[in-house]
Amino acid sequence: MSGSVVTRFAPSPTGYLHIGGARTALFSWLAAKKAGGKFLLRIEDTDRERSTQAAVDAIFEGLDWLGLKSDFEPEYQTKRFGRYREVIDEMLADGRAYRCYCSKQELDAMRAAQLARKEKPRYDGRWRPEPGKTLPPPPEGVTPVVRFRNPADGKVAFDDLIRGHVEYDNRELDDLIIQRSDGTPTYNFCVVVDDRDMGITHVVRGDDHVNNTPRQINILHALGQTPPVYAHVPMILGPDGVKLSKRHGAVGVIEYRAMGFMPEALLNYLVRLGWSHGDEEIFTRDRMIELFDVSQVQKSPARFDMKKAEWVNHQYLKVADPAVVAPEFDWHLRRIGLDPANGPALEAVIEAQRERCKTLVEMAEKSRFLYAELTGYDPKDAVKHLTAEGKQVLDDLRARLAALPAWEAPALHAAVHGYAEGCGLGLGKVAQPLRVAVAGAAVSPPIDVTLALLGRERTLARIAAAVN
């Protein structure tokens, strides 16, 4: 690939940004970045029935969160209807396309009859002009559709970066509709015109489009254009091996944000689905760009494995710059009704919690005691640790801690350990009651870190409350 590479991601705004679509977008984006080229976002909204502004917004939100930015002003097909009309008129003028007056009912009947005969359903070309053929007179009051005059024989072939050489017989293809009776153009046609007009050199898209490719190439040829390079990436399956859908739970990219994923981690997991580089598992964005190669992408579909996705997220959380995680953590704290201002600095909490949290949802939950007053103790933990001896320990500890000149982890550590040793108690006998008193449950970061984060006042108050 040369420096003039331009790839695109062309979703239709009929719903949220699907996780599979996100991976396709990532691959497309990577292919461009890898070549030092550019990436374009194009909204394919020619289906006015199903396209919605909410879906457009959702696509932007998802892509934005993932950091997959379009290098150009996003394109909208609905803004290009004039252009499509222009090309169709040219094709109509010299016979590369023609009008067809078949009604939908007529076409349905045709299809049904063919299926009954166990044939592949296809338009029979009844309105296709042929030398020496007399066409029926156009019926009254019927607005025709426009069909592309596909080559009747020969073959169409292309070399897919992922699938290799693919060849189709033109006889398998029929004359597809490129303009509906309401005058709007259809997908296969718009894609071709757009990819050409926008200088797309590499088409990286889902492999549900493989079968459309020969048709598009034929149109491209009719337009006197050389086809771009194609790379059809397989889709993502649910854990059960069936096409990923809402039935499996989260499918929208934004839902992954809500589940506590960091965008880079999600990207990392996604890139490993169908692609690998030796034994490496963790790839930063730059590393991906450096190593990625579309032609190495697996041909077969991959299943989404939440466990591994969470592992990747955890790996990322453990080494990320807390300052980068903080805004996202902030978002999650607010989401569960906590005020980030009513507690320790986010960065410090992130550093204390990151090793025990696979997701930011977990981190937010486990940090609740730092941002809100305790509403009670975990029943089991209270019974086990807030015993008479436990309370005695707490009482002793409160006095010792209150006397500490500096409220910092090392000093707190020394105080707690010193007390335990002095009483000949195991640390567990001391740290656990303290943990329950202060965090509400028997789980928290190391006790000294926990106390340091909580602060002197809250710690002392909670210990006192626990003793009573």
Add this chain to the structure above:
RNA sequence: GCUCCCAUCGUCUAGAGGCCUAGGACGUCGCCCUCUCACGGCGCAAACCGGGGUUCGAAUCCCCGUGGGAGCACCA
């Protein structure tokens, strides 16, 4: 029904004829570490869909079968 595609541990994958007694990772299980939960360390179990070829030799090449997927719209 027709056309096209795919096929290595439960999952993601390495593997491009001998380096494979098939490697790594997630997950699972066991052990160690330990103030809780984790992190970390160590270890076990776990796969070449089936059948034919080709070859001295096949996970790797070919054919058939099986299983899975996509498309065949006035959807994209």
